[in-house]
Amino acid sequence: MKIVWLVCVAALLVACGRPDGAQERSSSSAPAAEPQQSDPEQKALHLPGVERLLDLRGGRTPADYVQAVKKFMRENPDLQVIVGKGWDAAAFGATQPHKAQLDQVSDFVPIVLISRDHKSIWTNSEGLAAAGINTDTPDPPGGTIEKDEGGLPNGLVRGAAVELLERIIPRSDGSGELEADNPRHDQPDTE
Numbered sequence: 001m002k003i004v005w006l007v008c009v010a011a012l013l014v015a016c017g018r019p020d021g022a023q024e025r026s027s028s029s030a031p032a033a034e035p036q037q038s039d040p041e042q043k044a045l046h047l048p049g050v051e052r053l054l055d056l057r058g059g060r061t062p063a064d065y066v067q068a069v070k071k072f073m074r075e076n077p078d079l080q081v082i083v084g085k086g087w088d089a090a091a092f093g094a095t096q097p098h099k100a101q102l103d104q105v106s107d108f109v110p111i112v113l114i115s116r117d118h119k120s121i122w123t124n125s126e127g128l129a130a131a132g133i134n135t136d137t138p139d140p141p142g143g144t145i146e147k148d149e150g151g152l153p154n155g156l157v158r159g160a161a162v163e164l165l166e167r168i169i170p171r172s173d174g175s176g177e178l179e180a181d182n183p184r185h186d187q188p189d190t191e
Contacts, residue, residue, distance in 0.1 A: 049171030099155025
């Protein structure tokens with residue numbers, strides 16, 4: 001029965017053509033002939049007013065995220081702020097994201113990476129500076145600006161503090177703010 005199913009799937013792929021990115025998916029743990037789920041949230045990320053958005057949902061390690069940012073910057077050299085979405089805190093294990101990891105990619109272009117659950121932002125030193133976050137910046141009500149032992153912001157903000165970095169994200173609609181009632185922003189990304 002399984003062989004018949006695989007033959008049918010293979011015949012459909014030949015008849016309809018391979019979907020975009022089929023080669024990248026074939027390196028995942030799922031068999032190449034297995035159809036991908038049609039989850040609209042997985043197919044395209046959306047952030048209101050952001051035309052080019054880096055999808056980080058495929059990353060499994062901090063190095064994966066850093067490499068994805070490097071590649072995205074090479075492919076989009078005209079962007080004044082790099083915006084990504086979908087990193088997972090579990091990928092960092094017992095540590096947490098740090099600005100130094102992103103400073104290695106760029107220390108002159110702000111990098112703003114929104115977590116998968118939309119409750120944290122990981123940024124580089126330039127992102128912190130552009131948002132006006134420094135050692136003297138207090139935690140906003142309901143938010144946390146993570147700091148190192150010396151009191152320097154480490155590039156991770158949580159809760160209401162994400163609004164400080166959301167303000168620096170350029171919007172094509174001119175709003176400069178995320179639409180809080182947009183379900184694609186409020187809800188965690190799913191795989």
